[in-house]
Amino acid sequence: MTAASRVITGITFTTDEAKGIFEVEASDGAHLLDLATRLKAAGFDHCLSVTAEDLGDRLAVLWHISSYINRELSNMNAQIKLIVSKSDNVEVPTLTGIWESANFLERETYEMFGVVFKGHPDMRRLLLPDDFAGKWPMRKDFPLKKTPWRVQK
Amino acid sequence: MGGGADGVAYFGNLETVSKKAVSFLKKQGYVKSMINWGDKFSLWPVHLMTSCCGTEFAAASGPRFDLERLGFLPFGGPRQTNLIVIEGTTTLKMARSVRIVWEQMPAPKWVIAMGACAMDGGIFYDSYNTVPARDIVPVDIFLAGCPPRPEALARAVVMLQESIVKNRPPAADIQVAAAPATPGPKDVVEAVSK
Ligand code: SF4
Numbered sequence A: 001m002t003a004a005s006r007v008i009t010g011i012t013f014t015t016d017e018a019k020g021i022f023e024v025e026a027s028d029g030a031h032l033l034d035l036a037t038r039l040k041a042a043g044f045d046h047c048l049s050v051t052a053e054d055l056g057d058r059l060a061v062l063w064h065i066s067s068y069i070n071r072e073l074s075n076m077n078a079q080i081k082l083i084v085s086k087s088d089n090v091e092v093p094t095l096t097g098i099w100e101s102a103n104f105l106e107r108e109t110y111e112m113f114g115v116v117f118k119g120h121p122d123m124r125r126l127l128l129p130d131d132f133a134g135k136w137p138m139r140k141d142f143p144l145k146k147t148p149w150r151v152q153k
Numbered sequence B: 001m002g003g004g005a006d007g008v009a010y011f012g013n014l015e016t017v018s019k020k021a022v023s024f025l026k027k028q029g030y031v032k033s034m035i036n037w038g039d040k041f042s043l044w045p046v047h048l049m050t051s052c053c054g055t056e057f058a059a060a061s062g063p064r065f066d067l068e069r070l071g072f073l074p075f076g077g078p079r080q081t082n083l084i085v086i087e088g089t090t091t092l093k094m095a096r097s098v099r100i101v102w103e104q105m106p107a108p109k110w111v112i113a114m115g116a117c118a119m120d121g122g123i124f125y126d127s128y129n130t131v132p133a134r135d136i137v138p139v140d141i142f143l144a145g146c147p148p149r150p151e152a153l154a155r156a157v158v159m160l161q162e163s164i165v166k167n168r169p170p171a172a173d174i175q176v177a178a179a180p181a182t183p184g185p186k187d188v189v190e191a192v193s194k
Helices: A029-042 A102-113 B014-028 B030-040 B053-061 B092-104 B115-120 B150-165 B171-178 B185-192
Strands: A005-008 A011-016 A021-026 A046-054 A058-066 A078-085 A090-093 A115-118 B083-087 B110-114 B141-143
Touching: A011 A029, A021 A029, A029 A078, A029 A090, A046 A102, A058 A090, A058 A102, A078 A090, A102 A115, B014 B030, B030 B150, B053 B083, B053 B110, B053 B115, B053 B150, B083 B092, B083 B115, B110 B115, B110 B150, B110 B171, B115 B141, B141 B150
Parallel strands: A021 A078, A090 A115, B083 B110, B110 B141
Antiparallel strands: A005 A011, A011 A021, A046 A058, A058 A078
């Protein structure tokens, strides 16, 4: 293991030990599925969380994965990242086929960030009220109701 | 036969006299002050825990702070209660439940908005999902703090008792009478999610 990267089954993770970050970035949807399949085979057996990050004109969709059975891998929370350009309904492939526990997490990412996971078995809202009027409340361009001077944006 | 305070005396038919005596007592405010006295020591809140302030509410009702000595006896259901303490943040979904619970309570009813979140959002200020308590129901007392300590809740209850004794009508009576129509939960949500 080096300070700046770590290799698992031929996949190079960029690391920051102090912050506990192990990250691999997928270049596109096909690459993402390929990465996920290989990581599952290497011992990452569950998905911890799915979220997204608003980078202005792009969105970074993040899957955090870890392991229960493999002692060495269970110490790390690895992160798979896919950067896509921002639009109303961003489409990325789902990883529910590989990690079943991503199901609800991807639904939450859908309602908060407007990321549509293609191939997801049940792409509905999870927590928001059914008649919630606005779109994608966690994106930075979501219009808020009050004066923003108290809130850093 | 019969009689009243301040040297007033009534004579004649028992039925007429008792009616006169009752109207005298009502006019003098004795009946009202007795009802107020009863209300003052039976502020029974419905325990609707919307957020983390609910832990302080629970502590206040527990043996150490024991708000029951002020007549503050939490109930599970809204039908026997006359006070609702909005215990912290209300989300859009919870705002509907709060409104429904409030509408089920018999009058007269009072509302205490507990915590910074119920006042103006608190740490969730300007969120897409929080509703200030005043947009849901008419509020009598705003209680600051994050969370307010049980002593603060006791203070709010005492303040409410004082206002009852001073014969102030509940905010529900004032504001519902002033409003053109009672806003339903749907209207609340629409007003907020714009
Ligand atoms: S005011 Fe503080 S303690 Fe109360 S609900 Fe809000 S965050 Fe929680």
